Amino acid sequence: xxxxxxxxxxxxxxxxxxxxxxxxxxxxxxxxxxxxxxxxxxxxxxxxxxxxxxxxxxxxxxxxxxxxxxxxxxxxxxxxxxxxxxxxxxxxxxxxxxxxxxxxxxxxxxxxxxxxxxxxxxxxxxxxxxxxxxxxxxxxxxxxxxxxxxxxxxxxxxxxxxxxxxxxxxxxxxxxxxxxxxxxxxxxxxxxxxxxxxxxxxxxxxxxxxxxxxxxxxxxxxxxxxxxxxxxxxxxxxxxxxxxxxxxxxxxxxxxxxxxxxxxxxxxxxxxxxxxxxxxxxxxxxxxxxxxxxxxxxxxxxxxxxxxxxxxxxxxxxxxxxxxxxxxxxxxxxxxxxxxxxxxxxxxxxxxxxxxxxxxxxxxxxxxxxxxxxxxxxxxxxxxxxxxxxxxxxxxxxxxxxxxxxxxxxxxxxxxxxxxxxxxxxxxxxxxxxxxxxxxxxxxxxxxxxxxxxxxxxxxxxxxxxxxxxxxxxxxxxxxx
Amino acid sequence: xxxxxxxxxxxxxxxxxxxxxxxxxxxxxxxxxxxxxxxxxxxxxxxxxxxxxxxxxxxxxxxxxxxxxxxxxxxxxxxxxxxxxxxxxxxxxxxxxxxxxxxxxxxxxxxxxxxxxxxxxxxxxxxxxxxxxxxxxxxxxxxxxxxxxxxxxxxxxxxxxxxxxxxxxxxxxxxxxxxxxxxxxxxxxxxxxxxxxxxxxxxxxxxxxxxxxxxxxxxxxxxxxxxxxxxxxxxxxxxxxxxxxxxxxxxxxxxxxxx
Numbered sequence: 001x002x003x004x005x006x007x008x009x010x011x012x013x014x015x016x017x018x019x020x021x022x023x024x025x026x027x028x029x030x031x032x033x034x035x036x037x038x039x040x041x042x043x044x045x046x047x048x049x050x051x052x053x054x055x056x057x058x059x060x061x062x063x064x065x066x067x068x069x070x071x072x073x074x075x076x077x078x079x080x081x082x083x084x085x086x087x088x089x090x091x092x093x094x095x096x097x098x099x100x101x102x103x104x105x106x107x108x109x110x111x112x113x114x115x116x117x118x119x120x121x122x123x124x125x126x127x128x129x130x131x132x133x134x135x136x137x138x139x140x141x142x143x144x145x146x147x148x149x150x151x152x153x154x155x156x157x158x159x160x161x162x163x164x165x166x167x168x169x170x171x172x173x174x175x176x177x178x179x180x181x182x183x184x185x186x187x188x189x190x191x192x193x194x195x196x197x198x199x200x201x202x203x204x205x206x207x208x209x210x211x212x213x214x215x216x217x218x219x220x221x222x223x224x225x226x227x228x229x230x231x232x233x234x235x236x237x238x239x240x241x242x243x244x245x246x247x248x249x250x251x252x253x254x255x256x257x258x259x260x261x262x263x264x265x266x267x268x269x270x271x272x273x274x275x276x277x278x279x280x281x282x283x284x285x286x287x288x289x290x291x292x293x294x295x296x297x298x299x300x301x302x303x304x305x306x307x308x309x310x311x312x313x314x315x316x317x318x319x320x321x322x323x324x325x326x327x328x329x330x331x332x333x334x335x336x337x338x339x340x341x342x343x344x345x346x347x348x349x350x351x352x353x354x355x356x357x358x359x360x361x362x363x364x365x366x367x368x369x370x371x372x373x374x375x376x377x378x379x380x381x382x383x384x385x386x387x388x389x390x391x392x393x394x395x396x397x398x399x400x401x402x403x404x405x406x407x408x409x410x411x412x413x414x415x416x417x418x419x420x421x422x423x424x425x426x427x428x429x430x431x432x433x434x435x436x437x438x439x440x441x442x443x444x445x446x447x448x449x450x451x452x453x454x455x456x457x458x459x460x461x462x463x464x465x466x467x468x469x470x471x472x473x474x475x476x477x478x479x480x481x
Numbered sequence: 482x483x484x485x486x487x488x489x490x491x492x493x494x495x496x497x498x499x500x501x502x503x504x505x506x507x508x509x510x511x512x513x514x515x516x517x518x519x520x521x522x523x524x525x526x527x528x529x530x531x532x533x534x535x536x537x538x539x540x541x542x543x544x545x546x547x548x549x550x551x552x553x554x555x556x557x558x559x560x561x562x563x564x565x566x567x568x569x570x571x572x573x574x575x576x577x578x579x580x581x582x583x584x585x586x587x588x589x590x591x592x593x594x595x596x597x598x599x600x601x602x603x604x605x606x607x608x609x610x611x612x613x614x615x616x617x618x619x620x621x622x623x624x625x626x627x628x629x630x631x632x633x634x635x636x637x638x639x640x641x642x643x644x645x646x647x648x649x650x651x652x653x654x655x656x657x658x659x660x661x662x663x664x665x666x667x668x669x670x671x672x673x674x675x676x677x678x679x680x681x682x683x684x685x686x687x688x689x690x691x692x693x694x695x696x697x698x699x700x701x702x703x704x705x706x707x708x709x710x711x712x713x714x715x716x717x718x719x720x721x722x723x724x725x726x727x728x729x730x731x732x733x734x735x736x737x738x739x740x
Contacts, residue, residue, distance in 0.1 A: 428532065433569045435553035436529050436562075437583040437639065438590070447582065451573025451622070 029086035035059060038186050041086050045155050045189070050166060054175060058185030061176035068178065071313065072371040072403055073340045078284070083249060085187040085220070140204065150195040151206055154222055157193035164195055168226055172255040172290045172319070180251040181288040184220045188253070191221035196231040196262070205461050207236040223254040227262035229295065234265040236464055250309075252287045260295025260322065265303070267460050269468050272308040279338030282310025289316035293325030296351070301328035303459040305468040306341060315373065317346035320354035320382075327356040330456040334472060335368025335400070344374040344405075349382040349415070358389040361453050363472075364400035371403040376417055378410040385415040393423045394452050396445075446473040482507045482678050483548075483647055488539035490527045497523040499703035500539070505647070508675040512689055513682045514714060515700035516722040521682045522566060524700070525651040528680075529563040530556050543647065557583075558590035560646030564636035564653050571623040576635065577605065579623050580642050587643060608641040612668035629656040637668045648672075649680045654688040666691030686718035701725060 029040055038059050042052040067075060144151050150161060157165050175185040192208040208223065227233055250272060256264050266289075275282025285308075291300040302316035318327030329345035347356035362370040376387045393402035408417050426448055434444035449472050450457065457465050483505040490498040497520050505511055515521050527534045528541065530553035541548040543559055551559065571579070585595040596604065609616055614634055624632050633653055640648055650669070654662055669679065669692050681692060689697070689711060697714045699707040706725070707713060717725065 427569065429569045430571055432531055432553060433565065433571070434579070434583075436557050436565075437579070437643065438554050438557035438586040439579075439582055440552075440554045440586070443582065443586070447574050447579065448571060451571060451575075454573040 029084050031084050032081045033083070033085060033187070037085050041187055041189060044086060045158070047158060048162060051158060051169075054170065055186050058175035058182050059187075062179060062182035062186055065176070065179035065182050071342050072373070072405070073311065073342060073369065076284070076311075078249060080183070086189050144202075144204075147200050147203070148197040149200060149202055150193065152193055154188075154191040154193045154224060157224075161193070161195070164226065165193070165224065168224060168255065168257055169222075170255075172257060172292050173253050173288050177288060180286045181253050184222060184251050184253045184288070188220045188222040191223045191252075192225075193223075194225040194233060194235065196227045196233045198228045199230045200228075201231065202233040205234050205236055207238070209238050219248070219250045219252070221252050223252070224257075225255070225264055225266070226257045227259060227264050227298075229259045230261040231259075232263045234461060235267070236461060237266070237268045238271070238464075238467075248282075249284050249286065252289075254287070254289040254291075254316075256289075256291030256300055258291065258293050258295065258298035258300050258322075258325075261297045262295065263299040263301075264291060265301045266291070266316070267464055268302075268304040268306075269460075269464055269471065270304065270306045270308055270312070271471055273310075274308050274337060274339050275310040277337055279310065282339075283308065285309035285312045285314065287314040289314060290319065290346075291317070291327075292319040293322045293327060293351075293354075295325070296322040297324045298322050299326040299328070301326075301330070301459070302345065303330040303456065304332070304343075305453075305456070305460070305471065306331070306333040306343060307471050307474075309341075310339060312339075312341040312343055314343050315345055317348070318356065319348045319350065320356065320385075321350045322354075323351040324353050324355075325351055326354070329356075329358045329360070330459045331360045332363065332453040332456045332468075332472070333361075333370055333372075334363045334365070335370045336365040337368060338366070339368045341369070342371040342373060344372045346375040347377065347387060349376075349378045349385040349387070352381065352383040352385070354382055354385045356385075356387045358387070358391070359455055360389075360391045361456055362391075362393045362402050363396070363449060363452070364393065364402050365396035367399045369401040369403075371405060373405040373407075375407045375409070378412050378415040378417065380411040382412050383414045385412065387415075387417045389417075389419045391419070391421040392452070393421075394449070395423065395425045442473075449473070482544060483680075484540075484542045485528075486540045486542075488524075488527065488541060489537045490523065490534050491537055492523065492534050496537075497534070497703055498527060501700075501703070501705060503698065503705065505678045505680065507646075507678055508673075509696065510673065510679040510681065510692065510694045512692075512694035512697045512711075512714060513680060513700055513705075514684070514686075514697060514717060516725070517684070519700045520703040521684075521700050522651055523703075525563055525566075525649045525680075525682055528556075528649060529553060529561060554586070555590075557643075557645075558587050562640055562643055562645030562648045564633075564640055564648065564650045566651040566653075566655065568624050568632040568636055570625045570627075572625050574623045575620055576623050577619050580605070580639060583639075583643060605642065608638065611671055612637050612641045613664050614638040630658065630661045633657055634661065634665060637665050641668065641672055645677065647678050647680070649682065651682050652684060653681075654683055654685065662688065663691060686714045689714045699725060 029037060038055050042055055141151065170185065173181050176182055194206055196202055225235060256266060258264050270285065272283035272285055293300055300318045304316065306312050312333065316329060320327050327347050331343065333341045333343050335341045344360060345358055358374060360372045362372055364370040372391050374389060376389065378385045389406060391404050391406065395402055402423060404421055406419055410417060426445065430448060431441055431444050434447065435441065450469055453472065457468055460468055485501050485503040488498050488501040501524060513521055523534065527536060536549055543561065548556060581601055588595060609619065618631060618635065624635060627635060636653065653665060657665060666688060681694065694711055697709055697711055698705045699717065
């Protein structure tokens with residue numbers, strides 16, 4: 001009963017709840033990656049030539065870009081030719097209403113707890129759903145349009161708002177940023193697009209739900225959010241995938257642009273399939289997320305709860321260009337089984353009196369390995385810039401690992417940078433104390449974990465916070481016993 | 482209610498309890514005294530099911546059920562409450578949420594639904610008042626940053642909320658100033674009833690001036706060597722534990738002669 005080995009065993013045996021496959025008629029690109037693949041996708045999406053050119057440049061960059069070597073894990077061999085770079089439910093390109101959507105698809109999302117019929121959608125959350133490569137449904141579109149808010153798939157935005165897309169696409173994460181971002185720029189199939197006009201406060205949470213279904217399919221979605229002057233938006237992202245024996249690559253790119261006085265809050269609950277107990281299968285989640293506080297007094301806040309994926313590799317960052325702008329990063333990353341997470345953030349202070357705040361909570365169980373990697377960079381003009389970083393690690397069992405790699409570079413003597421870090425273990429004493437009050441070990445662990453992660457969970461919108469709490473409990477089910 | 486028969490236990494191969502016999506009935510308050518290292522806190526740990534202790538012999542029945550067979554959380558749900566000598570801190574877990582979970586678990590064990598939020602709040606307010614517990618501490622993280630005295634008083638607040646059949650107070654008086662001691666004992670006296678029982682473990686007689694026990698037992702070297710009423714505590718206070726040790730040795734010598 002006491003022993004942590006039991007924990008580990010149980011933990012390894014936990015089941016992934018969303019591992020089912022939907023049997024649906026799909027349009028799938030042939031396996032492999034070449035200029036033809038890029039052309040195929042661009043053609044399928046009926047894209048203008050400027051976009052195809054951009055994709056081609058990115059593809060060339062991808063070919064030249066080496067795989068990174070600085071990460072705190074051994075990068076598995078990735079055979080880029082073994083995947084298909086485009087998969088879409090066959091049934092027609094665009095739905096006029098949800099009635100036209102394949103019922104099988106609707107059933108899938110219902111199973112995932114995301115009913116798409118607008119009446120049933122959680123009050124006040126507009127949802128865009130990406131199934132494999134394409135956006136299948138966007139809810140509440142009309143209500144948002146009345147406010148001038150654009151919320152649609154990126155593919156649709158390319159057709160209908162080309163001036164916005166061409167202006168901002170690749171402006172924060174350039175096509176050659178890193179090998180995975182370059183790959184994404186070359187072959188991205190769809191994603192979400194958001195534009196909030198000047199002075200508009202988006203009245204509901206905007207949400208995208210990503211689902212990988214097809215086998216051998218990589219998912220390369222791209223999200224672009226633009227908050228015009230003095231606007232506000234809160235955006236949520238959730239994801240799941242079926243259980244597969246092979247690893248699937250998810251290389252997404254997210255770009256956020258906050259103009260003067262604007263605020264973007266971006267929340268992620270990531271629950272991709274983590275692989276089985278031997279570490280077989282699972283998603284490689286190699287994501288580039290970056291936002292720019294372009295205007296003065298703007299703010300970008302990233303919140304992430306990372307519980308899934310075989311490997312998570314992402315550093316949601318903020319470029320603090322506007323004076324008095326603020327960047328925030330709140331993260332809970334859990335690794336159980338044989339999961340690996342190398343995650344953190346970068347805060348580039350460029351403007352004066354820019355502020356950033358980093359709260360990172362790592363939880364390692366089983367044989368999981370959790371690394372926090374962060375960069376706080378203060379430029380020479382960032383007078384009186386301030387950063388506060390708190391980086392905590394919680395260990396469960398004796399076979400897991402927690403690492404921190406904080407980098408601080410300051411070129412300005414007036415800047416103030418603070419860094420705090422702690423490492424703790426769930427104590428037998430804590431568990432016994434809760435047991436003695438009638439609370440079983442499972443619930444006790446959930447209580448302790450949620451307490452530990454509270455500062456981050458509090459940042460999430462209500463519906464998501466509840467989901468995230470449940471997810472944490474499920475992920476760590478049987479982790480101490 | 483509780484019947485302990487010939488209880489032997491060890492920790493890390495070291496024999497700690499060497500044959501404890503004790504009968505506690507509903508409505509009774511038993512004080513257990515003894516010098517440091519005599520096994521007082523070990524007895525509390527064994528009764529509440531702490532992992533590091535191994536029972537090697539004997540039996541403990543709670544209302545006729547085999548207590549030693551139950552996991553710590555089931556013992557708690559069956560009504561065993563331990564007020565810890567050193568309550569732990571659990572950062573981020575609010576005191577009140579923790580209590581709500583505990584109350585719900587215990588109620589579920591008795592086949593009762595969780596209390597409505599309002600009802601729970603009412604109960605919490607009422608018990609706070611009863612044990613004079615600072616409302617400011619109720620919403621704080623569990624014991625985090627509490628002073629020693631505040632932690633002990635939180636134990637008593639939890640006791641009041643969970644309404645156990647059998648409450649074991651493990652040196653709750655240690656580290657309390659005289660005012661806190663008065664408040665804590667006042668609370669215990671209010672919570673005493675014909676349906677519950679208390680085992681009060683203490684090193685000093687001082688606490689027993691406030692909580693008058695029905696029985697006093699003296700634990701020495703893993704055994705109860707004397708039992709009596711509250712006068713025994715006074716005698717012990719007056720003559721000290723050395724007196725006890727001497728009499729024990731005399732007894733041992735006497736036994737040898739008999740043999």
